[in-house]
Amino acid sequence: MKNQQEILIDKAVLFFKRGDFSLGYRTLLDAALHTDNVTIFKKVIEFVKNYESYDTEDKSSLITDFENCANTVKEIPIPNKNLIGKTILEGNNLVKEYGKSKFVLGPVSVELKKGDIYGLVGENGNGKTTLLTMLASLIKNSAGNLSYHFSEGYKDHYDLKSKLVYIPQRTGVWYGSVIDNLKFALVHHGVTGEKNELLVYMMIARFGLWKYKDLKWKELSSGYKMRFELARTLLRRPEIVLLDEPLANLDILAQQIILEDLKMLAKSHVNPIAMVFSSQQLYEVEKVSDKVIYLRNGKPSEELNLEGEEGNQLIIELDTQSSREEIEQNFDESQLEKIEFNGGVYILYFKKDIAFNTVLSIIAKNDLSIQYIRDISKSTRRFFVY
Amino acid sequence: MNFIKKVNKYLVEHYPLIWNTRLVWMLGIALLLHLIFFVVGYNYVNNQKEIVSESNLDSFYFGTSVVFVAILLSIIILLVWILYYLQNNAFKNLYNLKKGTLFIQFCTIFFIFFINITQYYSFKTGLKLKLRNTYAWEEIDTDIKEFNKLSLFLLQTKSDYNIDSKKYPAPFPLDYSDDKYDRLGRHIDTTKSYFKYNGYYHQFYKLDHKRILKDSKNISYEIRESNNFKYRTVFDVSKYQNLIDGSLLNYSDELYSYDQDSIDYKNRLKFYESLLNRKDEKEIEKTILPFFDLAKKYNVKHNLNVDDWLYLINTKNDYLLRGTIQNSKPDEERKERLKSDYYRTVFKYDTVSLAGRNEKELFFLRNSPLTKDNKNAIVKRSEKEYFSEIPYCNLGRLNYFFKNVHEAYNSKPSKEILYVLITISFILSLLLFLFKVTNIKTLLLSFVSGSIVLILVLLSIEYISSYRTGYHSRTYLEVWVFLLVGFAIIITSLVAFKKRWRKLITAILFSLALSIIPLLFVAMISLYEKFIRNKHLYKEVRRDPFLVWFDDYGFWVVMAIWLVSIGIYTIPIRKWKGLPE
Numbered sequence A: 001m002k003n004q005q006e007i008l009i010d011k012a013v014l015f016f017k018r019g020d021f022s023l024g025y026r027t028l029l030d031a032a033l034h035t036d037n038v039t040i041f042k043k044v045i046e047f048v049k050n051y052e053s054y055d056t057e058d059k060s061s062l063i064t065d066f067e068n069c070a071n072t073v074k075e076i077p078i079p080n081k082n083l084i085g086k087t088i089l090e091g092n093n094l095v096k097e098y099g100k101s102k103f104v105l106g107p108v109s110v111e112l113k114k115g116d117i118y119g120l121v122g123e124n125g126n127g128k129t130t131l132l133t134m135l136a137s138l139i140k141n142s143a144g145n146l147s148y149h150f151s152e153g154y155k156d157h158y159d160l161k162s163k164l165v166y167i168p169q170r171t172g173v174w175y176g177s178v179i180d181n182l183k184f185a186l187v188h189h190g191v192t193g194e195k196n197e198l199l200v201y202m203m204i205a206r207f208g209l210w211k212y213k214d215l216k217w218k219e220l221s222s223g224y225k226m227r228f229e230l231a232r233t234l235l236r237r238p239e240i241v242l243l244d245e246p247l248a249n250l251d252i253l254a255q256q257i258i259l260e261d262l263k264m265l266a267k268s269h270v271n272p273i274a275m276v277f278s279s280q281q282l283y284e285v286e287k288v289s290d291k292v293i294y295l296r297n298g299k300p301s302e303e304l305n306l307e308g309e310e311g312n313q314l315i316i317e318l319d320t321q322s323s324r325e326e327i328e329q330n331f332d333e334s335q336l337e338k339i340e341f342n343g344g345v346y347i348l349y350f351k352k353d354i355a356f357n358t359v360l361s362i363i364a365k366n367d368l369s370i371q372y373i374r375d376i377s378k379s380t381r382r383f384f385v386y
Numbered sequence B: 001m002n003f004i005k006k007v008n009k010y011l012v013e014h015y016p017l018i019w020n021t022r023l024v025w026m027l028g029i030a031l032l033l034h035l036i037f038f039v040v041g042y043n044y045v046n047n048q049k050e051i052v053s054e055s056n057l058d059s060f061y062f063g064t065s066v067v068f069v070a071i072l073l074s075i076i077i078l079l080v081w082i083l084y085y086l087q088n089n090a091f092k093n094l095y096n097l098k099k100g101t102l103f104i105q106f107c108t109i110f111f112i113f114f115i116n117i118t119q120y121y122s123f124k125t126g127l128k129l130k131l132r133n134t135y136a137w138e139e140i141d142t143d144i145k146e147f148n149k150l151s152l153f154l155l156q157t158k159s160d161y162n163i164d165s166k167k168y169p170a171p172f173p174l175d176y177s178d179d180k181y182d183r184l185g186r187h188i189d190t191t192k193s194y195f196k197y198n199g200y201y202h203q204f205y206k207l208d209h210k211r212i213l214k215d216s217k218n219i220s221y222e223i224r225e226s227n228n229f230k231y232r233t234v235f236d237v238s239k240y241q242n243l244i245d246g247s248l249l250n251y252s253d254e255l256y257s258y259d260q261d262s263i264d265y266k267n268r269l270k271f272y273e274s275l276l277n278r279k280d281e282k283e284i285e286k287t288i289l290p291f292f293d294l295a296k297k298y299n300v301k302h303n304l305n306v307d308d309w310l311y312l313i314n315t316k317n318d319y320l321l322r323g324t325i326q327n328s329k330p331d332e333e334r335k336e337r338l339k340s341d342y343y344r345t346v347f348k349y350d351t352v353s354l355a356g357r358n359e360k361e362l363f364f365l366r367n368s369p370l371t372k373d374n375k376n377a378i379v380k381r382s383e384k385e386y387f388s389e390i391p392y393c394n395l396g397r398l399n400y401f402f403k404n405v406h407e408a409y410n411s412k413p414s415k416e417i418l419y420v421l422i423t424i425s426f427i428l429s430l431l432l433f434l435f436k437v438t439n440i441k442t443l444l445l446s447f448v449s450g451s452i453v454l455i456l457v458l459l460s461i462e463y464i465s466s467y468r469t470g471y472h473s474r475t476y477l478e479v480w481v482f483l484l485v486g487f488a489i490i491i492t493s494l495v496a497f498k499k500r501w502r503k504l505i506t507a508i509l510f511s512l513a514l515s516i517i518p519l520l521f522v523a524m525i526s527l528y529e530k531f532i533r534n535k536h537l538y539k540e541v542r543r544d545p546f547l548v549w550f551d552d553y554g555f556w557v558v559m560a561i562w563l564v565s566i567g568i569y570t571i572p573i574r575k576w577k578g579l580p581e
Helices: A004-018 A021-035 A038-053 A060-074 A128-135 A157-163 A178-187 A193-206 A222-235 A252-266 A282-288 A306-310 A324-330 A356-365 A380-385 B002-014 B016-021 B023-043 B057-062 B066-085 B101-115 B119-134 B137-154 B209-215 B238-245 B262-278 B281-288 B290-297 B306-313 B332-339 B359-365 B398-410 B415-437 B440-465 B471-498 B503-535 B538-543 B545-578
Strands: A087-097 A104-113 A117-122 A143-148 A164-167 A240-244 A274-278 A291-296 A315-319 A336-341 A346-350 A372-375 B175-180 B195-197 B200-207 B232-235 B343-353 B376-386
Touching: A004 A021, A004 A060, A021 A038, A021 A060, A021 A193, A021 A252, A038 A060, A038 A193, A087 A128, A104 A128, A104 A143, A104 A274, A104 A291, A117 A128, A117 A252, A117 A282, A128 A164, A128 A240, A128 A274, A128 A291, A157 A164, A157 B545, A164 A222, A178 A193, A178 A222, A178 B002, A178 B016, A193 A222, A193 B002, A222 A252, A252 A274, A252 A282, A324 A336, A324 A346, A356 A372, B002 B016, B002 B023, B016 B023, B016 B101, B023 B066, B023 B101, B023 B119, B057 B066, B057 B119, B057 B398, B066 B101, B066 B119, B066 B415, B101 B415, B101 B545, B119 B398, B137 B262, B137 B281, B137 B290, B137 B398, B195 B238, B262 B281, B281 B290, B281 B306, B415 B440, B415 B503, B415 B545, B440 B471, B440 B503, B471 B503, B471 B545, B503 B545
Parallel strands: A117 A274, A117 A291, A164 A240, A240 A274
Antiparallel strands: A087 A104, A087 A143, A315 A346, A315 A372, A336 A346, B175 B200, B195 B200, B200 B232, B343 B376
């Protein structure tokens, strides 16, 4: 029976064969990183150089090299560690009060587990950053208990903070070259000499920075600065990563790649990470998150009892040129409970037992012209349209 | 460039602190700079004229533009370094730092500051080496001894030939008082021996200084002549009374004292005594002749000739001072003024006919020898024969020359300058370190807070002292208030950390505490010194074993305490960084 590492490598080869070269390449790099082996790193970096110097999008001619590389990686046995699902952070009834602004966050209770991704959504000024910084131990909670369960304990608060990685929306300014900054971060975590360089190159390749590795940080675009930040973060082998608006200022493609990377890294069977990130990109957040926390006026959705209001009814977001009356004509009263229009889109609340496919078939049958439709019954999107 | 890259790559992958502090490059730059200053120092002086341009070797650095160039270079190099050093900050990025790393970091930046502001030592080493390579001390020492021997005859400073300068034979040296005829008893103890000479009464004596000190309750001050009669042991030296007018027999000075010991000096006085007592002008001429070679060797400008010089030495007349040799070439105006002081008295003989003289004239003329035929009298008369030139001997800055060469052979590095440079390096390192571990806001607020505390301390002292009187209470008060506030800041900083006060306040208190620690120790020592001074005797301050020890090692102790304090404080600073806001 194949173990998780072998499955991952097989997936990488499969992706590459199917033509998903980038995904296959990144997956193979993840597998290689799991080995933590200098010989493997050397071999993989040889392939990386070849891959990155290949100008055409079609990289199918590299499949033999890719497979050879994959087979080499496979030679290093990586037993299943079964770390996923292990609780790493527990916060019970966390409250943060700001005296002057009268703003109160919480009480919020969270339990972060390794391998889980938590999305944090809410409008501006509702406490997302406050919650993240509180979980990162950057600010002190006014009430509640916060505890961490790292695989290795921490000696003091500095030690604790060096284990917690918080990436703010506006990342710090870095001086000097990309590579030196990454090496500098890594060497402080005990990786020196040749391994330091190889691991940095691996991480650079993993986050698509290979072509920019010799540049200075200030010469990178916003998207690549975020990739640099992630590479720097991952070199520290964190068990918890807290990201504040990592998708801000990124184009759609960059957002998708970053999210995909976050998911892959969090779900690593060797070094799984509990990841929390806030974003305004609701669809993207929900796509990768195992759980989404919605905050309104500092209160989570559970606290606001929003979940219970709608129950299990179907809620649809609809963008159409048709008028409210035309929509109502298409659905009879036994199906549609209410329609809301927030000026841009319609939110349709259906009665219990009405399925999304039923609604789609009604729309198709009546030839209702629509631009966009989405089932938001389970999405926090429904909280944004009040 | 390839080499630099390779070294940087190795350092960043192995020794992040060395890479971050650019220690290797700063050490390289500092060594290069030291080498340059060494070469500059070596080539700074090339001849005697250049050597005498400054009174001591330190002045070649601190008294010239070299110091400004060095300061500017240090500022430029250190500013560029600081820019690079601040680019990476493992502590602020919460990288996994070992516990001693912060302290090692402080020591490293102190070392970098220190080696980049100490070009003075290289410059001086170069300068000293040049002087040592150019001049052999044995030769210079011989010439100094010769100059010192000759100085008796140089007749440059009139006061050196006064009787109160006389140091030999016993019982000289003596203190000396004189009174005018009509004021006898004012400065002279008439109950003891004194003598009359040249319109004045004179008394020579020795004072019992130990008794004076004891009687004056250990307060050291000069006791007035009229009040010191009871402390006088009077000597009858009336046989030397003619020396009161000034004579070479009084001269007991030393022209150049560099590396000349007391035995040399005593031997020289013995030599003077025996030479002068022999009154052999030929021997004296032999003694002064080496001067002309020395003058040539050391570019001493003079117009001395043996005849005029021997005349001024006045061998036959107890060496009484006839006039001085000017210490510089007089200008025309001065020459005219001085001309009348420099002459010989010569005697001339006139043959005067006795024929046709009256009785009165004949009486006068017959006192003079007569010619064989008794018709003429040979009358002797004196005449002033003025020197063709005013004698001068300009030794110039020859003393600077001997002093600088002597320093090149004998001086040790200046302790005071070393203290200043270490203190500057320490202060700059601490400021940079605090900026590195906190931020500019904390640093500025620390400065503001420190200023406010200082103002409050000063106001408190003024307020409290307005209710108290007395100099001593005021000086005690100042130190006590300072100590109280200082210790309060240190204790508060630790309480703030323990009780988790706001991080900014804790950081400000840390900064203040680290700045104030060395001053506290200095204040404690100052308090002890004041205590000894006030409660005991003045002289005790100089004899107190602790204060004597502190004079020698106090600086190092205070610096060591400061360094240890920084080392201790890095532990809470590390923990403080990890605390939530």
